[in-house]
Amino acid sequence: MFTDDPADIPGRPARPPMTVLVADENTRRARALSDDLRADPSLRVLSIPAGTALIDAVRRYQPDVILVDMGRADRDALDSIRALSQPALERPVALFVDRDDVELMETAFDIGICSYNVLEAPPDDVKPLLRAAIALYTRFQRTRGELTEAQRQLAEQKLIDQAKRLFMKNENTTEDQAYRWFRRRAMQTAQRIAAVAADYLAAHGRDGTP
Amino acid sequence: MTRPLRIGLLRLTDSAPVVIARNHGLFARHDIAAEIVVSPSWSNIADGLAWKMLDAAVIFPPLAIMTALGRRGHPASLRPLCTLSRGGNTLILRGTNPLATPWPAGAQGRQAFDRWRHTMDRRPRLAVVHMYSTHLLILRRFLGMIGVDMDSEIELVVMPPADMIGALADRAIDGGCVGPSWGTEACLRGLGFLVGGSSTVMPSHLEKLLVISDTITDSADRLKAALHDAVFYCRARENRQAIAHDLARPPEEGGLALPARATLATLDETTTPEPVTFVAENVTNPDYEWITQDMSALGWIDKNDRQTLRI
Numbered sequence: 001m002f003t004d005d006p007a008d009i010p011g012r013p014a015r016p017p018m019t020v021l022v023a024d025e026n027t028r029r030a031r032a033l034s035d036d037l038r039a040d041p042s043l044r045v046l047s048i049p050a051g052t053a054l055i056d057a058v059r060r061y062q063p064d065v066i067l068v069d070m071g072r073a074d075r076d077a078l079d080s081i082r083a084l085s086q087p088a089l090e091r092p093v094a095l096f097v098d099r100d101d102v103e104l105m106e107t108a109f110d111i112g113i114c115s116y117n118v119l120e121a122p123p124d125d126v127k128p129l130l131r132a133a134i135a136l137y138t139r140f141q142r143t144r145g146e147l148t149e150a151q152r153q154l155a156e157q158k159l160i161d162q163a164k165r166l167f168m169k170n171e172n173t174t175e176d177q178a179y180r181w182f183r184r185r186a187m188q189t190a191q192r193i194a195a196v197a198a199d200y201l202a203a204h205g206r207d208g209t210p
Numbered sequence: 211m212t213r214p215l216r217i218g219l220l221r222l223t224d225s226a227p228v229v230i231a232r233n234h235g236l237f238a239r240h241d242i243a244a245e246i247v248v249s250p251s252w253s254n255i256a257d258g259l260a261w262k263m264l265d266a267a268v269i270f271p272p273l274a275i276m277t278a279l280g281r282r283g284h285p286a287s288l289r290p291l292c293t294l295s296r297g298g299n300t301l302i303l304r305g306t307n308p309l310a311t312p313w314p315a316g317a318q319g320r321q322a323f324d325r326w327r328h329t330m331d332r333r334p335r336l337a338v339v340h341m342y343s344t345h346l347l348i349l350r351r352f353l354g355m356i357g358v359d360m361d362s363e364i365e366l367v368v369m370p371p372a373d374m375i376g377a378l379a380d381r382a383i384d385g386g387c388v389g390p391s392w393g394t395e396a397c398l399r400g401l402g403f404l405v406g407g408s409s410t411v412m413p414s415h416l417e418k419l420l421v422i423s424d425t426i427t428d429s430a431d432r433l434k435a436a437l438h439d440a441v442f443y444c445r446a447r448e449n450r451q452a453i454a455h456d457l458a459r460p461p462e463e464g465g466l467a468l469p470a471r472a473t474l475a476t477l478d479e480t481t482t483p484e485p486v487t488f489v490a491e492n493v494t495n496p497d498y499e500w501i502t503q504d505m506s507a508l509g510w511i512d513k514n515d516r517q518t519l520r521i
Contacts, residue, residue, distance in 0.1 A: 055368075070257070073250040077368045079282065079341045102261075105284065109261040 017044040020129060021063035023054050023072060026140075033067070033136050037129065054078065065126055066116040067133050070109065078116050104130060111137045156194035163197035166204055214243040215426060215433070218255045218267035221248060221372050221466040223390035223476045224295035224418045224486050225268050226453055231440035233456055233464045240436040242429060248461055251370045252340040253282075259423060260286040266422040266433070268294060271493075271501050272342040272510075274421045279515055281342075287424035290493040292434050294418040294441065297408035298476060298486035299345055300393025301352055303385035304378055305329050307403040312410060312483065319356030322405075330384055335365045337374055337386030344417055345387035347504045351411045352387075378402055389417070390476035390486050395469045407484040414487065416497040434490075441490035450477045495521060 020043050024030035030047050037045045048057040055077035058066065068075055108114055108130055115130050160182065167178040182200070186193045219225040228246060231237050237244040247264060249255050256277040258264035261284065269277075278288045308325040309318075327334060338346040346366075353360050360366065369377060371392045377383040378401040385402060387393075396402040408415055420437060422430060443449055454474035459465025479485040498521040505511045 070254060071250060073370045073373060075253045076251045076340050076370060079253060079368070102284070106261050106263075109257065109263050114257060 017042055018065065019044045019046065019061065019063040021057060021061055021066045022047050023057070023066055023075075024069040025050075025072060026069065029069075029136070029140050032140075033133055036132055036136055043129075065129060067129065068114055068116060070112045070114055075114075101127065104134075108134055111141060113137050156192075156197075159194050159201070160197045163200045166201065170204060214245040215265045215429060216245050216247050216258075216263070217420075218247045218249050218258050218264040218269075220252065220255065220268070220370070221468060222268075222392075222418075223457065223468065223473050224298055224488075225466060226444050226457060226486075227294050227437055227440040227488060227490070228268055228420070229456060229464070229466060230443055230453065231436045234440070234443065236436045236439045236443075237433075239439070240432040242432050242436055244433075248466060252343070256282055259288060259421065260284045262423065262425070264423070265426045266291070266420055268418050269421055270340075270344045270418060271416060271498060272344060272347065272505055273340055274419065275502070275505065275515075275519060275521070276342045276510065278421075278519060279511070281510070288421045289424065289427075291420045291422045291430060292437060293416055293489050293491045293493055293497070294420055294437065296414045296417055296487045296489055298390045298417055298484055299348055299387055300390070300397075300407040300484050301349065301385070301387050301405050301410075302378075302393045302396050302402035303334075303405055304381065304383070304402050307405070312407075313356060313405045315355040316357075320358065323356055323358055332384075333363070333365050334384040335367055335382075337367045337369050337377065337383045337388070339369070339371045339388060341368055342510070343387075344415065344501065345389065347501065348408060348411045348415075349387040350504065350508075352406050355411070375399070375401065390484070391468055391472040393484070394475050394482055395472035398469075398472050398475075404483070409484055412500060415500070416493065417486075419493055438490045441488045444488040450474060453477060 020037055022030050022034050022037070022045065024033065027050065034045045034047050037043050046057075046061050046063065048054065054066075054068070054072060054074040058078070066078070068078075104127065105114070111134060113130075113133050115126060115133075163182065164175060164178040167173065167181060168175060171178070171181075173181070182193050182196050186196045189196065217228055219228055232244055232246055247258065249258065252269075252273055255264065255267045255269055256273055259267055259269075259277055260280075260282060274288060274290065276282060277286050279285060303326060305326065306329070307322075309322050313319040313322045336349065338349055340346070350360050353364070358364065367383060369383070371388045374383065374386055374388050374392050375396055378385075378396055379399075387407075388396075393402070393404065393407070397404055408417070420433075422433065426433075444453060451474065454470055454477060456464065457466050457468040457473050458470035460467050475481040476484070476486050502511065502516055502521055506516075
């Protein structure tokens with residue numbers, strides 16, 4: 001649970017759930033974050049339907065807090081939420097909530113998320129929300145990093161296989177001999193085998209497919 | 211220095227001095243390692259400064275002032291390093307201009323507005339690039355000049371400058387005040403017409419300045435020297451083609467993916483009434499005067515704030 005819900009404390013009145021709007025164009029990440037937050041019954045978690053402007057969603061749902069992906073260009077509109085919803089221009093109140101925890105906000109920014117409060121007075125328990133979002137964003141970054149690494153390895157292997165086939169054809173060798181040649185060359189030139197393979201293909205043409 | 215200085219900017223013609231300084235090795239010449247962070251919106255610039263993700267940024271004065279004051283949640287220790295540009299903002303409207311010219315102040319301008327307004331099927335929806343922008347102040351003054359009340363006669367929306375082209379094409383907005391080269395691009399594409407801009411409302415007003423975080427004051431003089439050289443390059447008529455070409459290149463090739471023809475037009479006072487003028491000078495109090503006056507009138511800042519910032 002992210003909050004110390006007063007509803008659980010005898011003698012204290014139940015508090016209405018805090019409405020959190022998750023604004024992330026990465027739908028997989030938005031869903032994961034929403035699922036994480038929904039585990040807390042004191043939160044009402046809403047996501048923005050694809051193609052809906054952030055400000056329209058804020059007007060429609062009137063959330064207490066918004067967790068927003070920093071890449072969203074329509075984030076600008078939050079700065080003017082009060083000014084736009086009222087006839088007279090007023091000082092906007094779209095604020096970051098964690099004024100007292102600079103480090104937490106900097107971490108959040110570092111991984112690309114920020115939080116807004118659209119009320120006059122910030123709710124007390126936003127920090128755990130932000131922490132949950134940070135944990136999830138970090139997990140996504142790591143997964144993306146792992147995926148990129150796996151894709152890189154696959155691409156390198158494809159290159160090496162292609163170069164080996166061309167070498168075998170050109171030099172009339174076995175696959176094992178071809179691989180040993182590339183490995184030796186990589187050691188001699190202090191390069192990765194994939195780099196040697198790429199050089200070989202560039203020097204001898206890319207027609208290595210059987 | 212352990213890492214390059216991160217300088218935030220948006221895809222605009224008046225970001226040119228920073229782009230040129232990097233592409234032409236002017237930062238390197240002054241022993242500055244700089245990384246340009248092309249940001250999707252002005253909020254990213256302001257937040258980047260407030261939360262130390264950026265060391266410096268190309269920004270307009272109202273947002274710099276509000277960011278420094280912490281009106282967006284967290285005060286930032288900022289100081290203006292130098293001006294980068296004057297003017298260049300355009301006021302554009304969708305549809306057909308009832309006059310053959312930009313709109314004059316007074317009753318004639320009001321009549322033009324009414325005739326144009328009649329062709330819209332809603333209260334005109336006009337966009338500015340950020341609430342705390344010179345664009346909003348210019349739009350407000352322009353509407354005042356033609357007797358249109360901003361609060362009741364138009365609907366104000368906010369969107370990043372580059373998004374305005376699509377929004378005009380989709381009829382999501384009916385016009386707005388936008389920086390170079392997006393207004394010119396809208397006109398070239400037949401999406402809108404020019405009714406005024408910087409030159410009609412506040413000629414040669416300070417538009418973009420470079421602000422730096424207090425954490426990089428050691429590099430301030432060298433950074434300023436590099437930008438001084440870049441502005442010198444940008445001011446030379448013979449370099450306009452090259453600048454437009456540089457800015458039109460995709461970001462991965464060192465550009466800002468700006469529309470080439472419109473960008474070239476915004477550099478040339480013979481092709482647009484709202485050209486960008488590059489200037490690298492110290493920011494002076496007269497530059498702030500109309501801005502802080504309007505910001506006070508809007509209730510954004512008060513006398514204490516002005517004293518705090520000494521403006």
